[in-house]
Amino acid sequence: MAKIELTRSPFIKNTLKSRYPQLAVFIVMLVGYIFAILAGLIGTPVGSHNFSIVFVWIAWWAILILVVVPFFGRGWCAMCPIPLPGEWLQRGAVLAPPDKKPKWLNLRVPKMFRNIWLQNISFLLLALFSSVLLTTPSITGIVLAAMLFAAIGLSMIFERRAFCRYLCPVGGFIGLYSQAAPIELRIKDKQVCVTCEGKPCYNGSSAGYGCPWDVFPGGLTKNTYCGLCMECIRTCPHDNIAVNLRLFSADLAKPSTRMDEAFKAFIMLGSAMIYAGVLLGPWGMLKDAAYNVGSNAWFVYVFIFLAIIFGILPGIFTLGIVGIKSSTPLKHRFASLSSALIPLGLMFWVAFSLSFVLTNASYILAALSDPLGLGWNLFGTANTTWQPMLTPILAPAQTLALVGGLIWSARTAQKAANEVKVSSIPMVVYCFVLTSVMLWLLL
Amino acid sequence: MNPRLSLLLFVMAGLVVAFAPLPDPAIAPQARTFRMDARQFAYSPSDLQVNLGDTVTIQLLSTDVVHGLYVDDYDVSVEADPGQTATLTFTADKPGSFRFHCNVTCGAMHPFMIGKITVGTNNWLFRSIGLAALAIAGVMVSIKPKA
Numbered sequence: 002m003a004k005i006e007l008t009r010s011p012f013i014k015n016t017l018k019s020r021y022p023q024l025a026v027f028i029v030m031l032v033g034y035i036f037a038i039l040a041g042l043i044g045t046p047v048g049s050h051n052f053s054i055v056f057v058w059i060a061w062w063a064i065l066i067l068v069v070v071p072f073f074g075r076g077w078c079a080m081c082p083i084p085l086p087g088e089w090l091q092r093g094a095v096l097a098p099p100d101k102k103p104k105w106l107n108l109r110v111p112k113m114f115r116n117i118w119l120q121n122i123s124f125l126l127l128a129l130f131s132s133v134l135l136t137t138p139s140i141t142g143i144v145l146a147a148m149l150f151a152a153i154g155l156s157m158i159f160e161r162r163a164f165c166r167y168l169c170p171v172g173g174f175i176g177l178y179s180q181a182a183p184i185e186l187r188i189k190d191k192q193v194c195v196t197c198e199g200k201p202c203y204n205g206s207s208a209g210y211g212c213p214w215d216v217f218p219g220g221l222t223k224n225t226y227c228g229l230c231m232e233c234i235r236t237c238p239h240d241n242i243a244v245n246l247r248l249f250s251a252d253l254a255k256p257s258t259r260m261d262e263a264f265k266a267f268i269m270l271g272s273a274m275i276y277a278g279v280l281l282g283p284w285g286m287l288k289d290a291a292y293n294v295g296s297n298a299w300f301v302y303v304f305i306f307l308a309i310i311f312g313i314l315p316g317i318f319t320l321g322i323v324g325i326k327s328s329t330p331l332k333h334r335f336a337s338l339s340s341a342l343i344p345l346g347l348m349f350w351v352a353f354s355l356s357f358v359l360t361n362a363s364y365i366l367a368a369l370s371d372p373l374g375l376g377w378n379l380f381g382t383a384n385t386t387w388q389p390m391l392t393p394i395l396a397p398a399q400t401l402a403l404v405g406g407l408i409w410s411a412r413t414a415q416k417a418a419n420e421v422k423v424s425s426i427p428m429v430v431y432c433f434v435l436t437s438v439m440l441w442l443l444l
Numbered sequence: 445m446n447p448r449l450s451l452l453l454f455v456m457a458g459l460v461v462a463f464a465p466l467p468d469p470a471i472a473p474q475a476r477t478f479r480m481d482a483r484q485f486a487y488s489p490s491d492l493q494v495n496l497g498d499t500v501t502i503q504l505l506s507t508d509v510v511h512g513l514y515v516d517d518y519d520v521s522v523e524a525d526p527g528q529t530a531t532l533t534f535t536a537d538k539p540g541s542f543r544f545h546c547n548v549t550c551g552a553m554h555p556f557m558i559g560k561i562t563v564g565t566n567n568w569l570f571r572s573i574g575l576a577a578l579a580i581a582g583v584m585v586s587i588k589p590k591a
Contacts, residue, residue: 047549049555136552283487283543283559285483285486285487288485387547392516393517407576436576444569
């Protein structure tokens with residue numbers, strides 16, 4: 002299928018070029034975000050009746066992982082409110098064209114941090130405390146506020162969106178999975194970029210800001226680090242930027258060779274499996290260990306969690322590929338072939354989230370009417386009783402997601418294997434075994 | 445083989461794996477009673493196994509705060525006050541594996557207070573693994589030999 006350029010439509014192009022529609026969405030999101038922080042800090046401590054828990058971890062999470070990431074990639078980053086206050090301060094403006102004087106320190110992020118290891122660490126930190134984070138409004142409020150202030154602080158010190166690019170725990174995995182999405186922002190003609198003077202898409206101009214994500218659009222070949230902020234569409238003087246509809250997982254045809262990205266795939270895959278067992282499984286001992294932060298059992302849980310992600314999963318994967326005859330170095334093979342785990346990991350998260358979200362979605366109606374748990378009944382839905390939704394179709398839907406993810410991953414493994422000229426069979430078998438374990442955990 | 449024919453064959457095989465009727469083991473239904481403790485945030489025992497047609501009675505004893513037990517798909521529930529036992533009886537007439545949940549807010553981890561009851565054999569799990577194996581076979585068959 003050829004790509005379909007969405008920005009050929011004048012309506013879409015003008016909507017993306019104008020700052021006002023995006024600003025309107027940003028403001029709604031920012032208000033919601035600040036309200037979630039306040040609800041977490043001052044609302045009821047009962048998570049299932051608090052806006053911060055219900056709207057962040059059930060409603061937002063459902064939309065993010067079931068719709069936005071699979072179909073729009075980094076679409077969430079295009080409307081995320083977290084970097085806004087910092088960016089406005091950094092620029093000294095909300096909408097006005099930039100002046101040339103840098104505000105604040107405007108330093109370049111040190112080279113050693115220009116990768117996603119910090120994002121891997123920040124995600125793991127949240128993951129290890131997730132049983133408390135997902136269920137305790139005050140902790141959710143504190144974490145949301147901390148992310149907002151971290152983004153502001155980094156905007157004061159470093160240039161562009163350093164928080165989004167190098168630290169955001171959510172942005173890391175959205176970037177990874179955005180490679181599978183059927184949407185992309187790319188240049189139309191490379192030669193135009195080669196001859197373009199001043200590179201305003203990267204450096205900024207009177208029409209707009211230089212890429213906040215520190216990406217030169219002329220070199221974009223993957224979605225991973227493009228935040229779809231649309232700034233380059235505004236600044237490109239040659240109308241050379243397009244938003245395209247494309248085949249799913251087009252970016253994975255040329256797999257990455259970076260270890261930070263490879264381990265992100267293992268972190269996400271392993272976390273989905275661990276969550277399925279701990280949060281949705283019938284084993285109370287695991288829930289106790291995950292929830293009682295600081296206890297001996299929790300430290301054992303942390304050890305096992307990290308051992309699965311950094312030892313068992315990549316270890317077995319390595320064993321599967323180490324014996325394959327290839328002229329490609331093992332490290333390069335490991336990183337390239339791990340791209341096969343990206344569709345599988347995404348569908349593991351979809352299957353896990355289906356169960357979690359459908360079971361708890363009825364809390365949304367109650368929290369809508371009484372977001373702070375103070376006895377309000379704003380829309381007459383405060384007394385909605387808890388009732389799992391669509392449970393008869395849950396298991397088939399999860400099977401569809403997991404088996405579909407397996408097929409998708411197997412096809413990706415074949416492409417990656419062709420790239421490094423090895424057999425794909427060990428990766429396919431690996432994906433099958435992990436899928437069987439996930440099926441056992443969920444069904 | 446023609447790729448379209450291969451795809452058709454695999455799809456048909458998938459439908460057979462997913463939906464072909466399986467013989468029911470002829471086990472006479474019986475009454476089964478489980479005494480189950482409920483505490484923040486776990487049931488004990490939390491993994492029940494019964495046969496299709498059994499009359500299941502769960503005596504739920506709450507050992508700390510008020511807890512409930514709601515069985516997915518069966519849409520039956522019971523609530524137990526602290527230190528009290530409440531009884532839930534139902535006929536296990538739907539085969540498969542079902543989660544049961546606490547349906548009374550009982551603390552932070554309440555949404556994850558979950559147990560499992562398997563009625564007969566969890567055929568859907570085996571069918572799903574069969575589908576996964578079939579899918580892999582299909583993908584492997586479709587591999588084009590390297591030039």
